Amino acid sequence: MSNVTVVNKNEKKAREMISKLNLKRVPGIARVTFRKKDNQIVAIENPEVYRSQGGNYVVFGEPKVDDFTQKLAAAQAQAEASGILPTTDAKDPKNIQLDMEAAAAADKKDASDAPAEVADDADAGDLSEEDIKLIMEQANVPRGKAIAALTEHKGDLVNAIMSLSK
Amino acid sequence: MSTFNAETADNLEDIEKQFAVAAVEQAETYWSLLSKVPGSKLRLTPIDDKIYNTFIEHFPEYKDVEKIKSFKEEDLKSKAAKDKWRKFCELFEEEVEDYNFGTLLRTDSSEEYGQFTTIFAVRIQFYAFEIARNKFGLNDWAAAKK
Numbered sequence: 001m002s003n004v005t006v007v008n009k010n011e012k013k014a015r016e017m018i019s020k021l022n023l024k025r026v027p028g029i030a031r032v033t034f035r036k037k038d039n040q041i042v043a044i045e046n047p048e049v050y051r052s053q054g055g056n057y058v059v060f061g062e063p064k065v066d067d068f069t070q071k072l073a074a075a076q077a078q079a080e081a082s083g084i085l086p087t088t089d090a091k092d093p094k095n096i097q098l099d100m101e102a103a104a105a106a107d108k109k110d111a112s113d114a115p116a117e118v119a120d121d122a123d124a125g126d127l128s129e130e131d132i133k134l135i136m137e138q139a140n141v142p143r144g145k146a147i148a149a150l151t152e153h154k155g156d157l158v159n160a161i162m163s164l165s166k
Numbered sequence: 167m168s169t170f171n172a173e174t175a176d177n178l179e180d181i182e183k184q185f186a187v188a189a190v191e192q193a194e195t196y197w198s199l200l201s202k203v204p205g206s207k208l209r210l211t212p213i214d215d216k217i218y219n220t221f222i223e224h225f226p227e228y229k230d231v232e233k234i235k236s237f238k239e240e241d242l243k244s245k246a247a248k249d250k251w252r253k254f255c256e257l258f259e260e261e262v263e264d265y266n267f268g269t270l271l272r273t274d275s276s277e278e279y280g281q282f283t284t285i286f287a288v289r290i291q292f293y294a295f296e297i298a299r300n301k302f303g304l305n306d307w308a309a310a311k312k
Binding site for chain 1: 191192195196198199202203207208209210211212261262263264
């Protein structure tokens with residue numbers, strides 16, 4: 001490969017030889033990639049691709065180590081760090097909603113330091129027993145979860161049930 | 167350096183729609199509660215009584231149960247009413263979760279949520295009316311229906 005690109009003379013020779021091999025140009029190839037064993041990707045942009053009658057391919061062009069995946073990861077990491085991109089790429093409404101909820105939940109955690117999970121025999125504190133039972137019934141969750149949700153939502157019944165029925 | 171990219175930026179409209187989705191979910195959750203438990207037995211927040219008393223204090227006209235039962239959208243959305251409600255709303259900033267979130271509110275407690283009987287209000291308005299309606303048993307019919 002390096003012979004082909006680095007030394008122009010060699011390339012010329014190779015092209016001449018190949019042209020005698022009855023190769024057909026394959027048009028419309030934008031990119032050829034090679035994946036090596038260690039998952040490194042070598043890519044040739046806008047290659048000249050020829051095909052022999054036996055089904056072998058000859059590719060001309062400048063190979064480059066493709067660090068596309070690394071670039072993508074780096075860009076994403078940067079965006080996440082700056083808080084612009086959420087951790088998911090998909091931007092359908094459901095994901096936006098999840099992002100917003102996650103953000104809201106994080107806010108609340110910081111503010112009240114509420115426990116995420118409460119054991120089933122947890123102390124209900126000053127929560128209303130009726131509310132807890134109602135939530136267990138409506139959202140079909142164990143007592144611990146009902147108490148956690150009710151605590152997290154400051155005793156707001158509808159919000160607590162909503163948060164559990166997602 | 168601005169990292170804003172018009173190609174990949176979220177569609178504002180989609181984000182806005184999330185408020186509508188959340189409002190509908192809230193209404194559905196509330197209605198499913200009302201259809202199982204008589205409203206007069208429900209406690210929506212730990213401070214239902216305080217919300218009701220403050221509501222009546224600020225809006226004495228709603229002592230009249232008929233006005234709680236059904237009202238007109240204009241009653242809440244005239245300029246004067248909006249100013250009063252805004253002040254009322256801020257009183258509950260600390261105590262009521264999502265106190266200023268957009269929320270669906272029925273204009274008539276004898277109807278389900280419907281196209282012409284539902285308005286877009288804020289959460290504290292929802293609580294003011296629904297706590298009062300539940301207090302007077304105006305929603306109990308929903309659970310008794312079946």
